[in-house]
Amino acid sequence: RAKAEGKNRYSFFSEQLLKNAMDRLQLETDLRQAVEDRALEVFYQPIYALASGEIIGFEALSRWRHPLRGMISPVTFIGIAEETGIIGELTDHVFEQASQAVLEWQEKYREIYPVNVNLSARQISDINLLQDLLEMLHFHKLPRNAIKIEITESLLINNFDGAQSLLQALQQAGITVLLDDFGTGYSSLNYLHQFPINAIKIDRSFVRQSTDSAKAKGLLAGISFIAKQMHLALVAEGVETMEQLRVLREFDVEFAQGYLFGAPMPKADAEKLIVKKVHPVFATLASSQQSVQ
Ligand code: C2E
Ligand code: MG
Ligand code: MG
Ligand code: MG
Numbered sequence: 001r002a003k004a005e006g007k008n009r010y011s012f013f014s015e016q017l018l019k020n021a022m023d024r025l026q027l028e029t030d031l032r033q034a035v036e037d038r039a040l041e042v043f044y045q046p047i048y049a050l051a052s053g054e055i056i057g058f059e060a061l062s063r064w065r066h067p068l069r070g071m072i073s074p075v076t077f078i079g080i081a082e083e084t085g086i087i088g089e090l091t092d093h094v095f096e097q098a099s100q101a102v103l104e105w106q107e108k109y110r111e112i113y114p115v116n117v118n119l120s121a122r123q124i125s126d127i128n129l130l131q132d133l134l135e136m137l138h139f140h141k142l143p144r145n146a147i148k149i150e151i152t153e154s155l156l157i158n159n160f161d162g163a164q165s166l167l168q169a170l171q172q173a174g175i176t177v178l179l180d181d182f183g184t185g186y187s188s189l190n191y192l193h194q195f196p197i198n199a200i201k202i203d204r205s206f207v208r209q210s211t212d213s214a215k216a217k218g219l220l221a222g223i224s225f226i227a228k229q230m231h232l233a234l235v236a237e238g239v240e241t242m243e244q245l246r247v248l249r250e251f252d253v254e255f256a257q258g259y260l261f262g263a264p265m266p267k268a269d270a271e272k273l274i275v276k277k278v279h280p281v282f283a284t285l286a287s288s289q290q291s292v293q
Contacts, residue, residue, distance in 0.1 A: 028084050030066060031077055035090050040064050042097040043264035044115065046273050047235060047257045050249050053282030055273055057114040059150070059257060060098045061264040062090065082122045091123060092132060095147065099136050101267050102146045109274055116148045116178060121155040124162040130169050144174035151177060153185030156195055163195065171196045178235065183223070192230060200227055204238020204258070211243045217251075224251040245285065 034040055044058040064072045081087040098115040105113050123129055137146060149170060156163045170177050178199040182188055183206055192200070202223055209216035227234040236248050239258030248256055261279050262269075273279070 024080075027066075027072075027077075028080055031064070031080050032084065032086055034064060034066075035081070035086050035093065038093055040090065040093060041266070042094055042101075044101065044267060044270035045257050045264040046262050046270065046279075047116075047255055048261055048279055048282075050245070050253060050256055053278040053285075055113065055277060055279065056255060057116065057148075058101075058270060059116040059264070060094050060118070062094060063264070078120060082120050087120050087122050088126055088129070091117065091119065091129075094118075095133060095136050098147055099140050099142060101270075102142060103140045104267075105271065105274060106142075108271075112143060112146055113274060114146055114148055114176075116150050118150045118180065119155070121152070121158055124155055124159045124166055130166070130173060130175075133175065134173060145176060148176040148178060150180040150201065152180045153182070153188055153191060156191055157186060167196045171198075178233075181237075189226075192226070192232070197232065199233035199235060201235045201237050202253070204236075207236050207238050207244055207248070207258070208240075210247045211241070217247060220247065220253075221251045224253055228252070242281065242285065245281065249285075 041063040043061045043063050045061060046055050047057050047059065048054065049056050062074050062078070064074070064077050066072050078087070078090075081090045094117050098117055102113060102115055105111070119129075133147060137144065140146075151163075151167075167177055176198045177196070178201050179191070179195075179197045180201050181203045182200045184203045200223070202220070206216070206220060206223070210220045211217075224234060226232075234254050236244075236253050236256040237258065239245055239248065239256045239260045241260060244258075245256070245260060260281060262273060
């Protein structure tokens with residue numbers, strides 16, 4: 001009897017495993033098709049200058065609405081795109097969409113609102129990446145600052161030499177590089193002077209903690225000081241509350257993005273924020289500060 005149960009259990013697990021494998025395979029096939037059809041969407045999250053309250057640009061974030069499964073998180077599909085070798089094509093699509101958006105906005109508003117594009121670790125050794133990006137910018141007659149590149153620490157750790165040469169090539173070409181999710185990897189401080197980067201994005205976990213304790217606040221102040229000393233621009237990620245915004249301004253953090261200003265959104269909505277220029281939360285900030293004085 002035990003044997004029979006064991007067998008049942010075995011077949012239960014193997015069925016489950018088989019189902020998972022089939023699901024995964026189907027998802028891979030669907031993603032491949034979606035990338036090929038250019039069906040993935042690019043959303044834009046606004047980035048603001050904290051001193052003036054003005055919008056300065058956007059981060060491009062990929063969105064995949066699966067016809068049957070609905071929205072699938074990029075954390076899931078970027079991983080699949082990396083493993084199946086279609087991440088390069090996916091990124092090209094983001095480059096194309098982002099360049100078109102910058103161009104459209106430039107024609108309408110006579111100003112460049114740069115878009116940051118995320119690179120995945122797998123793309124460190126992609127020798128065509130920089131060339132493709134430069135050709136795209138050239139094709140649209142866009143300046144080198146129209147598209148910026150976001151990379152993560154883990155990408156640097158796993159391929160030190162590859163990362164060095166890609167980053168150097170990007171710098172030489174005049175493309176801005178931002179270190180994403182700063183503080184969540186290992187020995188982050190060490191990387192700041194070893195790799196040629198232009199800006200740091202403080203991970204949202206630091207932003208969240210900054211209003212909890214004096215120590216966490218001190219950490220934020222320290223990062224801000226380091227960035228200034230090293231002539232690195234500083235962007236805070238994941239700003240959700242007015243209190244967080246006040247702390248960031250108190251420590252001279254230059255730029256920020258987060259749900260407080262706007263979640264990643266379709267291009268048409270992003271454009272409305274360009275028209276508005278200064279985000280309404282900054283008006284509340286000014287008036288609340290006045291009422292305190
Ligand atoms: P990331 O580059 O660090 O992007 C920031 C993530 O934080 C985004 O999640 C964004 O929607 C989310 N976020 C923004 N503001 C807030 C906030 O105030 N609170 C909270 N809780 N979250 C906020 P998303 O869009 O789900 O993307 C997750 C990650 O997937 C990204 O992290 C990035 O690493 C990756 N990713 C997204 N699109 C692409 C892409 O086109 N290419 C590559 N290689 N990676 C991408
Ligand atoms: Mg990013
Ligand atoms: Mg990030
Ligand atoms: Mg992240």
